[in-house]
Amino acid sequence: MDSLTFKLMEQYDYENLFFCQEKSVGLKAIIAIHDTTLGPAAGGTRMWPYATEEDAVGDALRLARAMTYKCAAAGMNFGGGKCVVIADPKRDKTEALLRTLGRFINRLGGLFVTGVDVGTTVRDMEIMRMESPYIVTVSEALGGPGDTAQTTALGVVQGIRACLKAIYGSPELQGRSVAVQGVGGVGKDVVERLVKAGAIVTIADVDQEKVASVAAAHGVRVVPPDEIAQQAVDVYCPCALGAVLNDRSIPELHCKIVCGSANNQLAEERHGDMLEQHGILYAPDYVVNAGGVLAGIDSFNPGGFKRLRAEETIARIYETVEKLIALARAQHIPTYRAADVLAEERIAMVRQVKSLASGAEKK
Numbered sequence: 330m331d332s333l334t335f336k337l338m339e340q341y342d343y344e345n346l347f348f349c350q351e352k353s354v355g356l357k358a359i360i361a362i363h364d365t366t367l368g369p370a371a372g373g374t375r376m377w378p379y380a381t382e383e384d385a386v387g388d389a390l391r392l393a394r395a396m397t398y399k400c401a402a403a404g405m406n407f408g409g410g411k412c413v414v415i416a417d418p419k420r421d422k423t424e425a426l427l428r429t430l431g432r433f434i435n436r437l438g439g440l441f442v443t444g445v446d447v448g449t450t451v452r453d454m455e456i457m458r459m460e461s462p463y464i465v466t467v468s469e470a471l472g473g474p475g476d477t478a479q480t481t482a483l484g485v486v487q488g489i490r491a492c493l494k495a496i497y498g499s500p501e502l503q504g505r506s507v508a509v510q511g512v513g514g515v516g517k518d519v520v521e522r523l524v525k526a527g528a529i530v531t532i533a534d535v536d537q538e539k540v541a542s543v544a545a546a547h548g549v550r551v552v553p554p555d556e557i558a559q560q561a562v563d564v565y566c567p568c569a570l571g572a573v574l575n576d577r578s579i580p581e582l583h584c585k586i587v588c589g590s591a592n593n594q595l596a597e598e599r600h601g602d603m604l605e606q607h608g609i610l611y612a613p614d615y616v617v618n619a620g621g622v623l624a625g626i627d628s629f630n631p632g633g634f635k636r637l638r639a640e641e642t643i644a645r646i647y648e649t650v651e652k653l654i655a656l657a658r659a660q661h662i663p664t665y666r667a668a669d670v671l672a673e674e675r676i677a678m679v680r681q682v683k684s685l686a687s688g689a690e691k692k
């Protein structure tokens with residue numbers, strides 16, 4: 330009889346689930362590999378004090394599958410994976426734990442490549458990198474992109490431009506109004522790019538120090554955190570939390586476009602349909618926030634990470650968003666669904682190409 334774990338894996342056709350354990354350093358980690366049709370599985374390493382093992386397995390599987398779609402839609406030759414470490418990043422993180430995890434990842438021989446996620450930092454990746462070359466978001470000095478907030482911000486702004494083109498016929502930011510929720514790593518850089526391009530920006534953050542520093546640097550308007558989503562603007566740009574698009578918030582939105590970096594913005598998939606019914610164009614989060622992963626993956630190109638080359642690739646998020654909006658319009662489906670269709674079609678195409686090529690090799 331199948332175990333619960335196999336049932337979970339069968340649900341979305343996962344390839345592998347690796348459990349990594351080393352009692353002497355307090356390491357308990359799970360690496361989920363969803364689909365490697367396009368190439369090795371890419372995904373961050375998350376450290377979180379999960380209440381139960383089931384929660385950790387569930388998170389690893391869910392996040393690995395999301396990475397398959399993110400990589401496929403972004404045109405990467407990588408599949409989806411994720412590593413979760415069951416630990417409290419404030420209390421349990423040690424060099425020994427990180428290096429041991431690095432060794433486990435190395436043992437997979439490149440099946441899984443990883444970088445920073447919730448609860449881990451560039452410095453942690455540099456420690457893991459001592460044990461494995463398959464750790465990517467290290468500093469530029471070590472051949473990686475370093476902090477990926479700026480590259481993620483570039484992708485978000487490209488997404489905003491593509492949406493503006495679809496709604497107003499021009500991608501110009503000059504004179505367009507944008508409400509940015511959260512001015513942390515990504516949001517701060519989004520604001521800088523928007524202001525430079527002549528947009529009228531309003532910001533909010535629960536951290537008053539961050540708000541004050543961004544407002545002073547760019548002269549943007551500040552509103553309280555609970556008012557940012559309701560601003561009458563062209564674009565609402567969530568760069569803080571997930572699930573901000575829900576039954577309560579959507580009827581209160583006064584924007585034409587939602588495009589931001591926050592992960593899992595739709596509380597449920599049906600909220601993507603609800604946005605459509607309200608006449609709001611939604612740029613799927615996993616498409617527009619792929620800049621960080623694209624930067625990390627660039628490290629595998631000849632000569633290691635090159636900022637200019639990575640930025641050129643990230644700038645193509647504009648074309649991806651354009652393409653998925655066109656598909657959504659042609660097939661009368663919401664944009665979140667169109668993004669999934671794009672990703673699924675690309676995986677199916679590569680699967681077919683690979684089967685043709687292996688057929689040719691046999692001849």
Ligand SMILES: NC(=O)c1ccc[n+]([C@@H]2O[C@H](COP(=O)([O-])OP(=O)(O)OC[C@H]3O[C@@H](n4cnc5c(N)ncnc54)[C@H](O)[C@@H]3O)[C@@H](O)[C@H]2O)c1
Pocket residue numbers: 477478481510511512513514515516533534535536539554568569570571590591592618619621
């Ligand atoms: N950093 C990346 O490369 C990257 C890549 C992909 C996706 N993302 C996602 O983008 C989002 C932002 O990432 P980040 O790296 O800038 O994180 P961050 O922690 O640096 O910034 C988040 C900011 O949101 C603020 N915030 C929290 N709750 C808020 C609220 N209710 N209202 C307003 N502001 C609030 C925080 O104070 C913080 O300043 C996250 O959802 C993250 O998962 C980030």
